[in-house]
Amino acid sequence: MRTVITGGAGFVGSHLCERFLAEGHEVIAVDNLLTGHLRNIEHLGANPGFAFRKHNISEPLLIDGPVDAILHFASPASPADYLAHPIATLKVGSLGTHNALGLAKAKNARLLMASTSEIYGDPEVHPQREDYWGNVNPIGPRGCYDEAKRFAEAIVMAYHRYHKVPTRIVRIFNTYGPRMRLNDGRVLPAFMGQILRGEDLTVFGQGEQTRSFCYVTDLVDGIYRLLLSDYSDPVNIGNPSEITVLELANEILQMVPESKSRIIYEPLPQDDPKRRKPDITKARTLLGWEPKIDRAEGLAKTLEYFRTVL
Ligand code: UDP
Secondary structure, eight states: OEEEEETTTSHHHHHHHHHHHHTTOEEEEEEOOSSOOGGGTGGGTTOTTEEEEEOOTTSOOOOOSOOOEEEEOOSOOSHHHHHHOHHHHHHIIIIIHHHHHHHHHHHTOEEEEEEEGGGGBSOSSSSBOTTOOOBOOTTSTTHHHHHHHHHHHHHHHHHHHHHOOOEEEEEEOOEEOTTOOTTSOOHHHHHHHHHHTTOOEEEETTSOOEEEOEEHHHHHHHHHHHHHSOOOSOEEESOOOEEEHHHHHHHHHHHSTTOOOOEEEEOOOTTOOSOOOBOOHHHHHHHOOOOOOOHHHHHHHHHHHHHHHO
């Protein structure tokens, strides 16, 4: 397959590029480098099947020759990033998704769109199944991301129903691993950066809110299976092992026993979801997928990576 990966220089995008090349596909990574970085893909440069295009997918994209699949992963994705770039986030979810769909239609390609557990907002249903419609504040600080992704799902389904474009929607839950940015503001790089610098770990609120963290290679495997499937409704991909933020802070403290870091408490951001855990029944039954890397292994690999970039 000749594949276009938007957001290809980002955290998840760069792991997708790697996986698709390893499977023998051609990859054209497209990224405007707003939150992505060339260092994430520089090791792929020597591969003859790999090409990079610096381009903002919120502007129309022309590609010469055939395209078989488009993976639309371009978007700021951490709360700190989309708060810093709310308009770019809204544009890439709406105009960017429209452009990616236009390219898919022109090339008779299939398109897989990166959606998110943020679709569910601060959920009133637990764990979250794909048929839950969500509880999103459209005008709150997270609205720029949540509503852009909700619009993106809507336009993907419209192209699927009206133009018969073969589409896939993956709803990605919290994911972590090498090539996250230490300063992207997410909880896991925040805690790991803090412990490696000997600073205190900043738990927001009382740390009772929960998340469920999936190691990046597990996520990528789920996405690969979903793309090759013929299932066009949304599918959750995430690790259902749920943990409070405070427990996560303690697990990370235990990984560096010599550390003098302690836990300090800071105010909880507005609209911070209280509980989040994917129901992955669909991924299990439709794709034969489930996560393989548990948190102990994943956290160890990730801490090792952050030591090299600090
Ligand atoms: N969080 C925290 N300390 C930090 C950064 C985040 O306690 O330094 C909390 C945040 O309030 C949220 C959870 O960790 O409850 C996950 O936040 P993140 O920014 O990683 O992403 P989210 O899952 O909210 O999209």
